[in-house]
Amino acid sequence: MSSEPLLRVENLKTQFFTEAGTVRAVDGISFEVYEGEIVGLVGESGAGKSVASMSLLRLVERPGEIVAGEVTYKGETLFGLEDGPNGDLRKRDEMLSNEEIRTRIRGNEIAVIFQDPMESLNPVFTVGGQLREFIELNRGLSEDEARREAIDMLREVGIPDPEQRYEEYPHQFSGGMRQRVLIAMALACEPSLIIADEPTTALDVTVEGQILDLVDDLQKKYGTSFIWVTHDLGVVAEICDRVNVMYLGEIVEQAPVDELFYDTKHPYTQALLESMPRPDRTVADLEPIEGVMPEAINPPSGCRFHPRCPDARAVCKRVHPEPKVVADADGEPHRAACVKHDVFDVGYDESPPLEGAVDGEGSRRTDEPQSELAANPAGDEPGGDGGE
């Protein structure tokens, strides 16, 4: 990987100030996106993935607000705070203004593909018209040029009869076709980075496969970087280069995709993998994660995953782990935020197991050898191209 990342996120925090209290939706995450790679952002619903991705474009809606951190894109500060003269935080001078973000970044540098293709297109405008508008706006083309570009793009994403489809309305398109339109929209603006927010979740499996193949091809062709937000590790295995696993607003594990699957370092990632349906297991074999993710309004003390963690010990209740490098994969760091790794050195091994947090089944699970997992990490996928 090249030395300077395209996008660098450091200690980003986004909070929602509701009547019930402050929701710490994104609580200090850091990651990088390099040119030409697809970075996964994985986690359960409510983990803060979408909020995190929207924070990058400063598109968080009220009552949400980015309260800390720094987002640097191609050397420009999309968001950054510094200490003011009175000790309060204030926006840094080099941080782009709202207007600059809107005209220079949104669309033409960083584009977005949303989850719900049925709702994302405006029902009263033609598909072509919407495409053309965004192209005109972000590439400064004339109406005619933008139209030609739009039709080319529709063809590129595999929409048959693009000239005719250009004039049609969203309701005349199927879900998969609409998602293709949204992909065309993102690519047509020629951004360097595309944030794909669960773009295949609303689609059925066959269409999902087609879309993933399409994105894979187009990504190779255009060299665009992607942040791929999903809750589906199968999708991650299929297209991502590097993965960030999020739990309750924090990144708990960060590794190249093969590393993550073959040498899982965080119990949460482990649990996610075990709850995934796979051809070699029946439904009865699946190991659902115990309990539900707590509210981000009042997260558990210590490690936030400890109430559901099969490996939790007393120390986990106390110590809040920051992600640390726990292994090295061909020069790339493998980070995890779990105190059971030696680098944390907080006395995990001596700490007694937590009583009542996990039932017998849970503890049995930890005793099982993990080789079975490693044999076939990504369900129907043959486990990426690299291997260990």
Place this chain on the structure above:
Amino acid sequence: MKLLKYTIYRLLQAIPVLIGISVITFLLANLGPGDPVSLMLQGQEHSEELVRSIEQRYGLDRPLHERYLTYMAGLLEGDLGQSIHYQRPVADLILDRIGPTLLLVLSAYAFALATAIPLGIVAANRRNEPTDHASRIAALVGVSTPSFWIGIVLILIFAVKLGWLPSSGLIYPWRPPSSYPGISGHLELYYESIRHLLLPMIALGTLQMATIMRVERTQMIESLQGEYVKLARAYGVPERTILRKHAFQVAQLPIITIVGLNLSTALGGAVLVETVFNINGMGQLFVEAIQQNDYQLVMGVTMLLGVLFVVGVIITDISYAYVDPRVTYGERE
């Protein structure tokens, strides 16, 4: 082509309703205890023969269903019967009076739309801010206040107290200036016409304004939360364009329907407002017909108001189908 088919379909659908309106008005006007003959004689001494001859002349001696069929046959030829009180064809009377009512109702709608839509948008955009609260209170007052009382208060303030605007009558811009004393040119005619129209227009339009504003606000709030608005924001579309184009277009669709359905309250309100402002329109004609027990005229006016409503709804339905690409013709309720 599709649209034409849809139009014809809607018109055909309206036929049973129109027949229904004629039956209901006919029954109401003819079943009542009020006896048109004695009314016509105005308490004069009268013989049995005279009564019978009048009954014969107006066909009142025949059975009800025969009378209805005769009436319907006349309707198809555009003959709404003869007004007993005015001794003139009902159709003529209606033609005389329909202009002012249409002028009043249409201008009230123009006033309502021109004020309600911007206010609704502003309220939605500044949700829960003082502007929003103020316009919501205004809308609440608007839907809670009788149009005729608004008319009275407007007269009290602008005509009686301030003396700025006339309190009664209308000046019809389609008549030549010479037909009004003291008005010389066309410009003056239009000026006077607007001056006379202003108060009744506001009186009749306030309810419409309030209803439309409420719908506009809700629709805009919903529309502004739409995924397509998020998408437009993410692609750097200016907030102004989002408000005026992306969110706006979607939010206007229900307004079209509301305008059509509200025609019913607007036409009813016209009766009251015409009374308050002494405007010689359909409403006044209706009130006179009721007072005179002129059942032929009552039937005619009621029929016509019903038809106006049905036509209005059809027109709005068609424009909806025209504006909203999602409508599949012929399947809408």
Place this chain on the structure above:
Amino acid sequence: MAVGESQLESGTDTVADEDDVEARVGWRYTVARIKQDTTARWGLYIVAAVLSIAVYAVVDSNLSLLTFGLLSDFTFARLLPIFDHPTYIPPPGEGTQHMPPYFPLAEQSWNPLPAGGTLEHPLGTDHTGRDYFTRIVYGTQVSVFVGLVSTFIGLAGGTVIGAVAGYYGGRVDDVLMRLVETVYAIPPLILIIVFTVFIGGANIWYAVIGVGVAFIPVFARIIRSRVLSVREMDYIEAARAAGVRDRNIIMRHVVPNSFAPVLVYATLQIGVTILIVAGLSFLGYGAQPPTPDWGQMLNISHGYMHSNVWLSIWPGLAIMITIMGFNLFGDGLQDALDPRIDD
């Protein structure tokens, strides 16, 4: 594949979620939301105030609710002794209506129609010298009575027609809905006037029935659409399969399940009804003199616009506040029952 789905198997939490949903639509939740909602609370206050005034006016009078006769000595004055009961003041002499316009009247040194502001007549007297305040208070009766009764008639009629049409569907539905559409097509005020005058002669009872009938269509439509959606539910199918009679299914299952939106609508409809009846009375086809009724008072005061403007103000304000109360309450109820749009 989804992690979220796998959680559903863990049981207990799902059940908790369902409880939560039930709590959200239940009555207790609704009441709680009404208490929270400023709009609904104010609406409730106004409605309660208007209702108690109306009830008070019924109790404190030797008139029955049904006759609306002349005001007697048993009036407001008895419980609130600071206000003298209405006394007769001779009607103003000739030419009152030709007097120059003035505003407000209180500045006038001569005073043919007391403008109010005195303890005796806080709102002045009408053209025959009757205390205006008392008449406004009594006007509450008519408005509230008409509003409630005719809304009830519309609701009852609409429920029957809508439920039958929606439940049976097919030809029954077609015929009933065409009928409903027909009635709906004639502007209510026009329909009510024709009905009142030609069938009954101007009389408040016929007005009440007329208004009720004129609003059957709106209720029938709502009930029908609710029934159409409820009809497809599994438990209705089950009841039908178990041989429960149609009428029982409609009354026991379908109607109660359609009730919430109808309740909201009925509350808002009371306001519309009062509005219509005021117009009806203003034209002279509602409550007849000497019954005190706001619309009718405006009709009379219209002729005295130049001598005492306040006579035209008070009844209108009373109408406005009353309707506003019902509208506020209805809006609040709507928010409480349908949390889709949060404010």
